[in-house]
Structure formats: C-alpha cells, structure tokens
Amino acid sequence: MLTWLNHRFFGYLFVEMAGFSPERFLNMCSVHEIEVWEVIHSGHTYRFFMTVPGFRKIKPLVRKSKVRLRILKKFGLPFFLYRNRRRKYYAAGFLCFLMILYALSLFIWDIEFDGNQMYTYDTLLKFCESEEIRYGMKKSKINCDVLEESLRTRFPEITWVSARVSGTRLLVKIKENEVLSEIPVKDDTPCDLIAQKDGTITSMIVRSGVPMVKVGDEVSAGQVLVSGTLPVIGDSEEIINTHYVHSDGDITARTEYHYNRKIPLFKTIDVETGRVRKGRYIKAFQFSFLFMRPRPDGTAWKQTMEEKQLHLFENFYLPIYVGKITGNEYISYERPYTKEEKKELADQMNQSFQKKLLEKGVQILENHVKILDNESLCQISMDYVTEEPLGRQEALKMQTTEEPEETNNSNERN
C-alpha cells in the first residue's frame, strides 16, 4: 500500500528497452537501487515499469550498457497535474471542496447518547440545549468535563457519564443506577381510608384505625371506611382526648363498571390501487430539494419517508440529509358495518377494557357486552361486575388542641 502510494505520488513510467546488453542494465539498476518491476521480455525488447526519480538517475547506466529506452506511458500524480495544468477552475473546485469539508468538520452535526434507559433521548437533548450544547455548534466550544459534571448533577440516577467529541459527533455514554437510590420511608402520618368508588363491601380486615362500615354495607365514593381518629372516652362517656393514627386495612368491595362507546354506522375503507410513486429529497440546513413527479389531480396518496444523515466515515457526519419517499395511491369509500365486524369491534373493546381493569388489580366477576343498533348510530355497551380493593389514604384534619407528644405516644401503643 505504501509503495503503491509512493509510486502514484512521484509518478512512474512504462519503458521499452532494446539494445546490446539489457541484462547488464537490469543488474546495474539493482546495484544502484533503482526500482524496476514487472519486467517482460517480448520479441527483441524488454518492457518494464520504473519510477520517475529512478529514471532521472539512469543516464550513465544507459550509456554503459548501450541500450535504448523509449517511454511508452506515464502514470501518477505529476503527469496528471501536468496534463490538467490549464484547468484552473477544476483545481479551484477541488480546493473549495477541501475547504468546505474542513469548515464542516469544525462543527457538531450529530449528538448520540448511549446507555440511557430511564431518560429519553429528547430529555437529554433538551438538557444539553439548556447547557448551550446543541446541533451545529462549534466543536471547540464544547467542554466535555463540564457537560459530564452537569449531567451527573442534574440527573441523579446517572452514575457515570463519558462525553467525547469524535469527528463531527458528540458521543455521550451513560450508565444509569440500576438499584433504587432511596428506600421508601414508611408513611406514618395520620390518615383515613376513603372509598374511591361506589360498591358493596365484601370483606374487611382492619389493621389500625376505627372501622366505620361493615361487610355487606353499600358505600359511596368519598365515604370514610376506616377512620384514623381514635376518641378516648372517659367514665362519664365524654371524650377526654383524641388520638390520631395511620389507618391501614384490606377492604374489598363489589363494584360495577359501565362503558358506552358510540361508533358510526359507516366505515371508511382505504384500498390501495397498487400504483406507487417514488421520490427522493435532499436537505441541508434549512434548504431542501425534492425529486418527485407531481401528484396527478384528484388522487390520494399515502406517503412514507425514510431519512438518513450523510456521513463520510464512521464519525464524520455532515449536516446533509437524504431521504426516500414512497407514495401508495389509495381510494377511500364508505360502507356500513357488517354484523361480524360489529361483533369483532365489540370484542376488541371488551378485551382492551378488561386488560385495563386487570392492570388496576380489579377482579372481573361478570361481563356483559351489548350491541345496540340505531338508525343514526351504533352503540356498544359493556357492563362489568367486579371485585376490587377499596380504600384510598387521605390525610385527616387534626384539631389544633391536640398536643403532638400525645399523638406519638398513641402511635406507639397502637
């Protein structure tokens, strides 16, 4: 490779030799360390390649060995430049190209984050922008150490950051903390348990607090199920004091869910005609250019786009994007839903609601789906009878007369 470059750079010749003692000439070349290669004997002549610096030194050797040399062809950079010496604009264009390339290499054209799982690309990019690090900024203005430091302080879950500039890219590698950074503290503030939904209590286990309802009771949303206020009643049946506790318990209730969905009677269907229109576009800074045949009047097309950023090598990204556009023609028309389709739609809705309920920890006991047809629209109603844990913690208002020390004591007792 190195010799190849060397030959091209200094130029080399294809030479024909004829004469009295060609072997002597070849021997003298090797003695004088003149590079000669691919020697072919054909007829009465020898043909070989030799370098230009070598050719300048062989005059005495030619005289001694009484051979005649004829240059058949010239290769390499010096001859290329000589041939194109009049093409000034060509050279200017080439120089311009090199200069633009150099100028582009002074800026950041791509920011990449690697290893982020908790924080999205956009979050990190926005943060970088607030730190004055953005796409298209000067490379010399980036201080990687400062960026690393600020990323660590701003995002506590990031335990390790490495930022570096490679080519025209800013590469940020991130390691996130995989274990919980803090242990959840047990909540001990006094509170009530409140029903978040209407229902009938089916079971109740109260660990602390005063139960206000019993199994079989119907409760409505907002009703207190377990009270965190413990009244201390004296002998004369008057309230001497009140203790406040953090009420806690497992309460399940039978609840109901009703959903109603209206769907239009007619369904829009898009059918692809099979005609495809392809195009390309190129985008640099705020300029973009589209190569695509114009859309024929009265047709509708669905278009998809693929965009790629140009890069010279792995890390030399350029601010030029090329994209491919594919358009598929379609015709849309409307038709009424068939019975099967309605049923399928209802099934789908049912499935999605069931999934949502199960995710909330709700147990489904009964499930009814009804399709109600009407002249103007179609209704799908879904009714569920379910069982779910009830009780939401809500801080209770303490009376101001209460002394804090006593509250703490009561907590210990409970």
Place this chain on the structure above:
Amino acid sequence: MLEETKVKAASALKLPKDVVLGEVLISFLGRHSVVIENYRSIILYTDCLIKLQAKNCRVIIGGSRLMIEYYTNEEMKINGYIKSLEFD
C-alpha cells in the same frame, strides 16, 4: 579452507546456511511463481529462459512467458509457466 570452517561452524552452531554462507535460497509457489533470494546478478533474461548468478553456482529457470515481477539486490520474484530449474 576458510569455507570449510565456515560450513562446519554453521552446522555446529545450527545457524541458517543461507545467511552465513550466502547460499541461494529458492522457494516455489506452485509452478507459476518462484522467489529466489541471495542471487548476485542476472546473466540472461528471455521469456523462456532466465539464468542467474548465485554465489558459487548458476541457476537456470526454463519455462515460457517468464516475467520478473520485481527484483532487488537480494531477492527476485519470477512469474510464469515454469518447466525446469537447473544448476550449472
């Protein structure tokens, strides 16, 4: 006398003889290419015969379409259809 001592010393010390004695070293790659090391000079070169001078012998390579791919002071590579190799 000196030559004999050299040979003995080289075999006693198990030194490579091509280095110590300057003997010609020829390696073939199939029948289409041969590398000759430690030669002195080219005596004759045509497309069917190449005669080389080594330290104390001559090497004659016969064949057809013989071409010297490259040659330096010590080493030469010949490509072509090689038929024979003789010492003279």
